[in-house]
Amino acid sequence: MTDSETIQAVLAPVAAGRAAVRLKDGRADIILDVTGLAPDTRDALEREVRGAAEAVAGVEQVRIAQTTSRPRRRLIAVASGKGGVGKSTIAANLAVALAASGRKVGLVDADIYGPSQPKLMAAEGVKPEAREKTLIPVETRYGVPMLSMGQLVAPDQALAWRGPMATSALGQLVDADWGDTDTLILDLPPGTGDVQLTMVQKHKPVGAIIVSTPQDLALIDARRAIALFEKTGVPIIGIVENMAGYHCPECGAVSDPFGRGGAEAAANDLGVPLLGRVPLDIAIREQSDAGTPPAAGNGDKAATFHRIAGALGDWLDARGD
Numbered sequence: 506m507t508d509s510e511t512i513q514a515v516l517a518p519v520a521a522g523r524a525a526v527r528l529k530d531g532r533a534d535i536i537l538d539v540t541g542l543a544p545d546t547r548d549a550l551e552r553e554v555r556g557a558a559e560a561v562a563g564v565e566q567v568r569i570a571q572t573t574s575r576p577r578r579r580l581i582a583v584a585s586g587k588g589g590v591g592k593s594t595i596a597a598n599l600a601v602a603l604a605a606s607g608r609k610v611g612l613v614d615a616d617i618y619g620p621s622q623p624k625l626m627a628a629e630g631v632k633p634e635a636r637e638k639t640l641i642p643v644e645t646r647y648g649v650p651m652l653s654m655g656q657l658v659a660p661d662q663a664l665a666w667r668g669p670m671a672t673s674a675l676g677q678l679v680d681a682d683w684g685d686t687d688t689l690i691l692d693l694p695p696g697t698g699d700v701q702l703t704m705v706q707k708h709k710p711v712g713a714i715i716v717s718t719p720q721d722l723a724l725i726d727a728r729r730a731i732a733l734f735e736k737t738g739v740p741i742i743g744i745v746e747n748m749a750g751y752h753c754p755e756c757g758a759v760s761d762p763f764g765r766g767g768a769e770a771a772a773n774d775l776g777v778p779l780l781g782r783v784p785l786d787i788a789i790r791e792q793s794d795a796g797t798p799p800a801a802g803n804g805d806k807a808a809t810f811h812r813i814a815g816a817l818g819d820w821l822d823a824r825g826d
């Protein structure tokens with residue numbers, strides 16, 4: 506006599522323990538836990554489970570419901586007090602370096618003023634698909650799935666958005682089907698206005714990285730960015746000083762046209778860690794423009810980003826989740 510336990514035992518090897526079955530009056534009701542599986546894999550698994558269940562003697566009808574338990578996914582904001590300091594470049598390279606260290610990382614480009622992640626990650630022109638209104642992140646060749654505001658709206662459309670509109674658009678990106686991704690690097694729009702504030706309040710990153718250049722002015726802006734996160738109760742993981750020192754491609758020497766030590770001093774003053782310094786290096790711009798993030802390569806530049814990602818990884822580990 507076929508009962509729930511018999512059919513459960515038949516399905517166990519097929520569904521790798523993901524199926525829970527109840528059999529009553531010839532009808533098998535199956536709950537299939539598809540947490541962490543890609544959409545295609547989910548459907549393939551459902552087909553296999555259905556086939557196996559239908560083959561059991563005494564089963565006349567099979568009903569399958571897919572469920573997912575929502576994994577805890579944390580957001581790390583990458584922010585800057587003003588535009589053009591290399592925030593998107595740092596965000597992309599940190600995501601790539603963190604993924605290379607074995608973490609499940611995704612990239613969310615919330616920069617409505619100049620979404621540049623599709624270009625930086627060599628995914629320009631690729632539109633994300635949706636499944637029952639849930640977006641499916643675009644795979645990139647660097648092991649970091651990505652979604653960008655630039656994939657949702659035409660470039661000139663989002664510019665006039667106020668905070669609430671930008672925040673709800675960001676919701677679509679954050680609540681996408683990220684599978685088993687547990688850490689999302691969030692490239693925020695530059696600046697410290699209403700748009701950034703509402704995004705941070707609504708989506709509550711677990712921590713923030715502030716990108717700044719060595720110039721005093723940028724540091725004043727960086728202070729504003731730090732203040733924004735403090736106001737919203739989001740811990741500052743640290744500052745990344747970008748374009749710190751000029752790396753001469755001809756002679757290899759590093760000089761400091763904007764002076765040295767500004768970020769260290771500011772970080773000390775503010776009591777936040779300096780996570781690292783990235784030199785102004787034409788190769789970083791060229792590789793970024795070409796969609797090959799330096800962190801995906803070898804050598805000095807990759808090592809710089811891997812060190813900063815290591816500091817971020819330590820911070821995440823110290824949080825204990």
Ligand SMILES: Nc1ncnc2c1ncn2[C@@H]1O[C@H](COP(=O)(O)OP(=O)(O)OP(=O)(O)O)[C@@H](O)[C@H]1O
Binds near residue numbers: 591794
């Ligand atoms: N360390 C670096 N060395 C050389 N070029 C860099 C470096 N960091 C960034 N850049 C270049 O500077 C320009 C601005 O960088 P990016 O777009 O990352 O800045 P951003 O702060 O995200 O700007 P915005 O948010 O205003 O669009 C890009 O052309 C980028 O390739």
